[in-house]
Amino acid sequence: MARQPIVLNGKEFKFQKNAKEYFKQMLERYRNGQTVDTDDHEMLLALIERHLEADKKIGCGVKCFYKDRTDMPTSCFWIERKDGSKTDFSYLTAIAARGKSLYQEFVEACRNAVQDDLKKIKEQFFKKYADETGKVKCDITGEKVAIYETHLDHKKPLTFQVLVNTFLAANEVEIKPEMLSMSQDGQFQTTFLDIELKEKFKRYHYKMADLRIIKTELNLSLGGSERILKSKNPVIIPKELFDD
Structure with a gap:
């Protein structure tokens, strides 16, 4: 069966990638806090109808769309409803017309559970090992890098997803919706209940x-063929974090 094009407010996108690029460029045209203009409003109104939570997002009706920050270093489209309440929405989710699986929500909750501690661990590592310029060596290239240029990587074979999967198996965990926070206005990450x-x-x-x-860009480019070698300078997790 041929893939159906996406048609929004009379505009046809042959592939999802075309729609994604269109709304990416739209988002980039606005500054944070700025309300979208009439033409873009009509396109976003058509787009939000594709969202799996369209009824919940729209609520009592859309007063306007605007761009603003999330709780991460990114921005997205927001809806101000007619009653003054506000909620975010992802144009990517709306284009795909599907949400995250329960497993994906669980992985996100796991990441959220440890992210604050990992940030502190990374800062402590730089405080202890950085040279006079504030840099440490990248574990792969040996190049000196600053903290803002780096990623705290879960080294293969124990990638973060592997840790989640082995945790589920070892503890015979059956993922259930009531374990996790439900989607709500302004919530950008799933958390554990x-x-x-x-x-x-x-x-x-x-x-x-x-x-x-x-280096951050290496984290994005590492593939399945990466050789598994011993870390040159492993980041040690403080024992008090995992003592029972």
Whole structure:
């Protein structure tokens, strides 16, 4: 069966990638806090109808669309409803017309559970090992890099997703919606509602993770063919984080 084009407000996109580029460029045209103009408003109104949570996002009706920041270093489209309430929405999710799977939501909750501690661990590593210019060596290239140029990498074979999968298997966890936060206005990341499970994953992660500092662009380019070598300067997780 041939893939159907996406038609929004009379404009046809043959492939999803074309629609993604169109709305990416639209978002980039606005500054944070700026309301979109009439033509873009009509396109976004058509787009939001594709969202799996369209009824919830639209609520009592759309007053306007605008661009603003998320709780991460990114921006997205927001809706101000007619009653003054506001919510974010992802144009990528709306274009795809599907949301994250329950498994993907669980992985996101796991990342969210450890991200604050990992940020502190990275800062402590730089404080201890950085040279007089504030730089340490990338574990792969040996190049000196500053903290803002780096990623705290979960070294293969224990990638973050592998840690999540082995945690699920070892603890015979069956993922259920009630374990996780439900989608709500302004919520950009899924979190654990089951605090005991959250703490259990955190302890498991800290015991098992093999961390290293690498250049950010290397994190994006590493493929399955990467050789598994011992880290030159592993990032040690403080023992108190995983003591029972």
